[in-house]
Amino acid sequence: MIADFAKDNRKASRLAGNPSSDLPSPSPGAAGPPSGRRETRASWEDGVRPPTTRTMASADSGQAGSAADAPLVAASWARSLLYKVLCFLLLVSQGGLLDFYLIAFTDLYWCSWIATDLVVVSGWALFFVKNARGKRERACGFRQKGSPHGGAGAHLGEFTYAYLAWLVHVMAFTPKAALVLETSILDLVALQVPLGLTGFKAVILLSAPLLFCLLNAVAEDLNGAIRHRSQSCFTATCLDLLDSFSLVEALLRNGDGGVDDGPVPAPYLKHAATAVYLTALAAPVVWLYELAASAPRRRWLWARLVSTGLLVNAPLLAVRCFQVYAQRGPVSVFMFKNVFFLACGALELSEQCVAARARRRARFSRGVSENDMCPHGYVNTLAVAQS
Missing domain, CATH: 1.20.120 (Four Helix Bundle (Hemerythrin (Met), subunit A))
Known part of the structure; x- marks a missing residue:
C-alpha cells in the first residue's frame, strides 16, 4: 500500500510539473473536434496570456486619436x-x-x-x-x-x-x-x-x-451642408439689404424722390423703400427657423419665397420700375437682380412640388407591390387605391 501511495505521489508531481506529459497524443490520421481537456487548457492559456500587440496598438491608436482631436475642439x-x-x-x-x-x-x-x-x-x-x-x-x-x-x-x-x-x-x-x-x-x-x-x-x-x-x-461643421446653406441664404439677404438701402439712399439724396415729380408723391416712395429694407432685415428669421428645423418641408419654402420674394424683391422691382417709367430715372442693375431672384424662387418651389409628387407616387407603388405579395393582394390593392 505504501508503495502504491508513493507511486501516486510521484505521478501527481510529474503532472504538476509537466501537464502535457501524460496527455494522450492524437494519432496522425485522427480527425474530429478537440477533446474537452485540450479546450480547457486552451481557455486557461487564453485567460493568462498577456494582451497581444494588436490589442495594445488599437488602444494606443484610440488614445492618439482622442489626443489629436483635442486641438481641433x-x-x-x-x-x-x-x-x-x-x-x-x-x-x-x-x-x-x-x-x-x-x-x-x-x-x-x-x-x-x-x-x-x-x-x-x-x-x-x-x-x-x-x-x-x-x-x-x-x-x-x-x-x-x-x-x-x-x-x-x-x-x-x-x-x-x-x-x-x-x-x-x-x-x-x-x-x-x-x-x-x-x-x-x-x-x-x-x-x-x-x-x-x-x-x-x-x-x-x-x-x-x-x-x-x-x-x-x-x-x-465648417464643411457641412447646413453651413453652406446658411452662407447662401446670408449672401441673398446681404444682396437684398444692399438693394433696398441703395434705394433708400437715392431717395434721401435726391430729396424729392426723382428727377420729375410723378403722380405718386415722393414721400410714399421713401416710406415704401424703408418698409422693404426693414422687411429684408427681418427675412433671416424665416430661413434661420428653417435651418433649425429637423427636416425640410415645403411650407417653409413657401414662407421663404413670400418673405424674400413677394415682400422684398417684388416691391423693390415695382418701385424701380416706377422710377424708370414715371420719373425718367436711370435703369439700375438691381432690377435684373430682383427678376432673377423671383425666377429662382419660383423655379425652386416648382422643383419641390414635382419632387413631392414623385415621392407620393413612389410610396403608392411600393404599397401596391407589397400588397400584391399577400394572398388577398387584389383586395388590398383596391383598398390602397381607394385610400
Whole structure:
C-alpha cells in the first residue's frame, strides 16, 4: 500500500510539473473536434496570456486619436468664443449709437432706449446659453421633450434658437431706424454729428456683419451642408439689404424722390423703400427657423419665397420700375437682380412640388407591390387605391 501511495505521489508531481506529459497524443490520421481537456487548457492559456500587440496598438491608436482631436475642439471653441464676443460688440455699438441719435435730438425718455438694448443683450446671452446646452444634449444623445421644433425627439442642431435671437434684434432695431429715417432727426444728424450721414449709414449697415458673426458663432461643421446653406441664404439677404438701402439712399439724396415729380408723391416712395429694407432685415428669421428645423418641408419654402420674394424683391422691382417709367430715372442693375431672384424662387418651389409628387407616387407603388405579395393582394390593392 505504501508503495502504491508513493507511486501516486510521484505521478501527481510529474503532472504538476509537466501537464502535457501524460496527455494522450492524437494519432496522425485522427480527425474530429478537440477533446474537452485540450479546450480547457486552451481557455486557461487564453485567460493568462498577456494582451497581444494588436490589442495594445488599437488602444494606443484610440488614445492618439482622442489626443489629436483635442486641438481641433479647442480651436473650434476659441473660434466660437471670438464670434460671440464680436456679436456683443456689434450689438452694443449699433444700439448705443442709435440711442445717442435719439436721445440727443428728441425729448424722448432715454431710459427706454437703454433698457431696450439691455433686453437685447440679455436675450442674446440667453440664446447662446440655450444653444450650447442643446449641443451638449445632442452630443450626449439626449432629446429635449419641450423643444419648439416638434416635441419629443426634436432636432437639436447647430442653429437652434438662432431665429429667436435675430427676431429680438429686429424688434429692437426696427423702431429706432424707422424713427430716424422718417423724421427730421436724419437732417439733424447730417448737420451736427461729426460723420453725418456717412456715420449713420455705417451704423445701419452693421446688421449684416452681426448676422455673419451670429452664423459663425453657432456653426460647428465648417464643411457641412447646413453651413453652406446658411452662407447662401446670408449672401441673398446681404444682396437684398444692399438693394433696398441703395434705394433708400437715392431717395434721401435726391430729396424729392426723382428727377420729375410723378403722380405718386415722393414721400410714399421713401416710406415704401424703408418698409422693404426693414422687411429684408427681418427675412433671416424665416430661413434661420428653417435651418433649425429637423427636416425640410415645403411650407417653409413657401414662407421663404413670400418673405424674400413677394415682400422684398417684388416691391423693390415695382418701385424701380416706377422710377424708370414715371420719373425718367436711370435703369439700375438691381432690377435684373430682383427678376432673377423671383425666377429662382419660383423655379425652386416648382422643383419641390414635382419632387413631392414623385415621392407620393413612389410610396403608392411600393404599397401596391407589397400588397400584391399577400394572398388577398387584389383586395388590398383596391383598398390602397381607394385610400
